[in-house]
Amino acid sequence: MTLDLQSAAGRARLGAQLETADGLVENLPIERLEALGLTPEETRRRWPRLVHVSITTFGRRGPYARFRGHALQASAAGAASITIGEPGRAPLPLPVSQPDYQGGVNGAIGFLLACLARERSGHGQHVDVATADVVAFYGGITSTMYTAQEIPWRREGHRASRSGGYYPYTILPCRDGYLCMITRSGHPWKRFVEAMGNPAWTRDPRYQDRALMGRDYPDEVDALLALWLEERTSEELLRICRERGIPFSVVRDAPGVAACPQLAARGFFVEIHHSEAGALRYPGAPWRFSKTPWRTDRPAPLLGEHTSQLFVEGGLWEASDGAPHGAERTAEL
Incomplete structure (x- = not known):
């Protein structure tokens, strides 16, 4: 659904949708919410049963609440970047926008928990998710090593940092x-x-x-192992290690993931037909339910594809009236 929140008609239709909605999920700057009358305080006053979920870089409280950011800032602020990359070089961000994805996952979990609480209390609440907080939480030992022992984490490139010392815990070329x-x-x-x-x-x-090998001269031992590893393919090494019960994993690239027999056996990739893009393979669900299996029977919607349908179902206009003028443009947020 698309709405023009710059117009009074668009804002009115959004308000009508929120009368019956379970939740509102947004990532807008707080000043934009204030201009739209959609701050958590305002949504709580107007729609007491609504669960309002905010997913932003720094959250709605604290000295950084009005700062804007993206996955890059969350990765840096949550102390993930400082652990990634080669020693002596610049830190690196978490790849493929993981702070945004994990922020979304935590927003969904928070929303469901708030819905459960609403069944008991009858009231909705505000779920405030900061992606920088999510990254700091996922860092786990990164933070607790310092808060408990004042030991700062350090980058060690392809090797696990401060993982106990014993060699090897590393990624090496074959x-x-x-x-x-x-x-x-x-x-x-x-x-x-x-x-x-x-x-x-x-x-x-x-x-x-x-322990000394891992702590004092791991690069030296890496070079010795490389002489043997670089003569063998990843499939050869996988077979050797499986036969001998040696913990080991191939580092797959995107084509390797797409061709992975394990993912194929689990039916991970699914084919979805799209009206404009045709048939495409998409990543599916990462979990399997024994009684209610996950499935998808439609592609991602086109921009505004269901606007008219939702307006009719919500009683906001009659199908015979034509398009809902003044409320169908994409909001400039």
């Missing part, structure tokens, strides 16, 4: 890509050494203490 190795306990490391044919360097006393 012939056709990269692999993630987590053979920190004794038995998997021993089996991996055997898979390599027990090279002479593994018997050197310098490479017996894996």
Whole structure:
């Protein structure tokens, strides 16, 4: 549905929709909400049962409440960026706009919890989600290591930072890509050494203490492993590690994900027919329900595709009246 919130008719139709809606989800600057009369205080007064969800970079409270931002700022403010990248170089943002996606997930969870609370109280409430808070929460040990022990996290590039010290917990290149190795306990490391044919360097006393290897000279050991890994493909390494019970994962690229047999077996990708784009494969749901399986039977709507339908169903205008002029333009927010 599209509405022109610059017009009185558009604002009136939005208000009529909110009379029966379960929730309002927005990410507008607070001054825009004030101009539209849609602040959390105002929506609570006008629609007491409405669950109002705000998903912004810094939230609706605190000294940064009126600051604007995007995933880049949330990644930096939540201390995720400082952990990503090579030591001595600039920090990097979380990839593929993860703060926005995870902010949306947490907004949905908050909305459902507020709906559950409404069943008991009869009243809606404001759910205030800050994506910077979400990133800081997901950082987990990043924050608690400092608040509990005053140990700041540091970037270590392809290697897990401060993960306990034991080598290896790292990503290394092979012939056709990269692999993630987590053979920190004794038995998997021993089996991996055997898979390599027990090279002479593994018997050197310098490479017996894996805590020292992980803490003091991991790059040196990486170079030794690379001599063996770079001669083998990721599929060869996957087979070797599976046969020996060695923790290991191929680092897949987008074509690898699209062709992944595990995702195919779970029916992850689904084909959806779109009126303009035709048949396309889309990522599906990441979960499976045993009794009520997830499905989709229609594509994403075109801009304003259902405006007329929703207005008719909501009794806001008669189908015989023609298009709802003055309320169908996209709002400039």
